[in-house]
Amino acid sequence: MGRVGRALIWHEFVERTRDRWVLVVSMLFALLALGVGLYGSGAETDAARLTGPSLVTLASMLVPLVALVLSHDAIVGERERNTLGLLLxxxxxxxxxxxxxxxxxxxxxxxxxxxxxxxxxxxxxxGSSRALIALVGPTLLLGLAFLSIGLLISTCTRQRSTATSAVVVVWFLLVFFYDLGILGLLIATDGGLSQSLVGGLVVANPAGLYRVQMMEAFAGPDFLEEMGIRAGLPGGGAVAFLWGAWLILPATLSGLLLRYRKIA
Amino acid sequence: MKTLQARGISVRFRDQQVLDTVSVELESGSTSMLVGPNGAGKSTLLKVLLGLVRPDSGFLEVDGERTSINNDWKQRIGYLPEAVAFSENLTGQQVMRFFARARGVRKQRVDTVLERVGLTAASRRTVRGYSRGMRQRLGLGISILSKPDLLILDEPTAGLDQEGLGVLWSIIEEWQASGRMTFASTHDLVLMERHVNTICVLREGRVLAQGSAEDLRNEAALPHRIWLSTHPQAGPKVDLLCNAMRKWGRGRIEAMEGRVLAEVPSDAILEIVDIQGGFPGVVSGIRVEEPTLDRVYDRLLGAD
Incomplete structure (x- = not known):
């Protein structure tokens, strides 16, 4: 990374912290985590078994949204402010x-x-702390994957309002409707899809990959076996590859798109 | 850099030919102005020089040698985009420091430039509270941070008040005096005229006319206006003078209360002076108005 790149990294970071974005999201996460933690500690069973899955459900919805909102204006925002040309x-x-x-x-x-x-x-x-610590790494990966997707959306669109609409649609599609789509496919094929295909489809979506990974961490492999997707899930190396792909591919595509675009 | 030539630049956006074999030449110590109606291709030509738009054909030459638009080239350019708006959550100083870091310019230079563009007092305020003119001045400051060889300004006068215009003129003069180049796209022909050496008129992606303001006036061949103030006691002698000038037949003559207007070609100004000399005691003063650049521009575009 050259001088301009390093300056831009710092500039982007400072800009986000200046608009209190970091503070608001931090407080939101802290409140949610504490709320779920309190709920878990109030129960008679092992706190980690309650806190973990509850937080996974919340984080799998919230983190993608936060990441998409954070990145959706990265390029299109510069374009609207007429600073993209100045930057380039x-x-x-x-x-x-x-x-x-x-x-x-x-x-x-x-x-x-x-x-x-x-x-x-x-x-x-x-008990809750253990569940929270286990959550940190994959939650960050989930956030970064959606950040990369948001960056691609920001490069493809010409207006910030279009980018905003697009990230909402992508969020709904990947976080809510994707799993429903797989379910619909199973029903339509009368369960004719192989376990490996279903497992592959589930983890092809970063939100699905996160959920499955966390479910395995909190509920154990037997739980996934019961759900009938264990056989189709990739091993540790493949999971790392999938995360890497979700982090790098959209951002790389975004760079390529910007490279060949005329800044009209 | 002594000369910069853009040769045969053509750019096509989908079905539209935005620039069609455009050639322009800039010289060190000169300020060139790019004018033309909306959609003429002014901003696109500037963006070609900045490397933001890759031309379909054509190339750049620096001091007679073909050059490619790479990072070394970009290091030599300062740019003020049209209607620029910066991150509203950052202060003017933070915005400028980012560009200073990116261009490898020392921190002290930021303070100097902020003072130069009259933003020292407002430098710690967020850009959100800046007026349009202040944002423009911030952009102007950013464009000169690294003391670039070529200053590219897109609509630099937009939003600037008298004080801001003063800052702009002083920067242009400094760039001229130090042998650097300025290339500005503008709609404010009259405002910019005194500060530029050459003007390039674009229409529909083609160069319509190019040269000094005088060259363009000659090309437009618009009449000069000569205002002859008349003595109150001159009475009927004014009509005699008007008749003599009409009889001479090289312009349009109009008598008004206390003055006479003669619209004549530039090479006939002295003849008018001669004619009025034949009527002593009639004319008390003469004022010659050359055609404004606005009128020249309209004539060249065929809009008058």
Missing amino acids: SLPVGRHEVVFAKFIGRSLALTLAIGLGLGTAIAVSES
Whole structure:
């Protein structure tokens, strides 16, 4: 990363922290984590078994939305402010601008999630803390994957309002309707799909990958076996590859799109 | 950099030919103005120079040698986009410091430039509270941060008050004096005229006319206006003078209360002076008005 890229990373990070975005998201995460933690500790069973899955459900919906909102205006916002040309007139490659924006906003997201969950971990009792600690890494990966998707949307669209609509649609599609779609497919084929195909389809979506990974962590592999998707799920290496792909591919595509676009 | 030439630049956006074999030349110490109606291709030509738009054909030459638009080239350029609006949550100082870091410019230069564009007092306020003129001045400051060889300004006068215009003129003069180049796209021909050396008129992606303001006036061949103030006691002698000028037949003559207007070609101004010399005691003063650039522009575009 060159001088301009490094300056842009810092600029993006500072800009996000200046608009109190990090603070609001941190507080939101902390409150949710604490709320669920309290609920878990009030139950008679093992707190981690209640806190973990509840937080996974909440995080799988909230984190993608937060990440998409954070990144949706990264490029299109510059275009609307007439600063995209100014930015690209600096001695820097277009792909570097995209990656610097990705890294800068990733740092802001990491800070927000880290602060939120960190606060909750610090004040929770040990059962809930364990569940929260297990959640940190995959939740960050989920956020970064959707951040990368939001960046791609931001590059493809010409108006911020279009980008906003697009991220809402993508959020609904990937977080809510994707699993329903697989379910519909199973019904339509009368259960004719193989377990490996169903498992593959589930983890092809970052939100699904997150849920499955966390379910395995909190409820154990037997739970996935009972659901009938265990056989189709990839191993550790493949999971890392899938996360890597979701993080890198949309951002790379975004860089390529910007590279060949005339800044009219 | 002594000369910069853009040769045969053509750009096509889908079905529209935005620039059609446009060639322009800039010289060190000069300020060039790019004018034309909306959609003429002014901003696109600037963006070609900035490397934001890759031309379908044509190339750039620096000091007679073909050059590619790479990071070394971009390092030599400062740019003020049209109607620029920065991140509203950052202060003017933070915005400028980002561009300074990106261009490898020292922190002290930021303070100098903020003072130069008259934003020192407002530098710690967020851009949200800036007026349009202040944002324009911030953009102007960013464009000169690295003291670039070529300053590209897209509609630089937009939103600027008298003080802001003063800042702009002083920057243009400094760039001229230091042998650098300025290339500005504008709609404010009359405002900019005194500060530019050459003008390029674009229409529908083609160069319609190019040269100094004088060259363009000659090309437009518009009449000069000569205002002859008359003595109150001149009485019927004014009519005699008017008749003599009409009889001369090289312009349009109009008598008004206390003055006479003669619209004549530029090479006939002295003849009018000669004619009025034949009527002593009639004319008390003469004022010659050359055609404004607005009128020249309209004539060149065929809009008058």
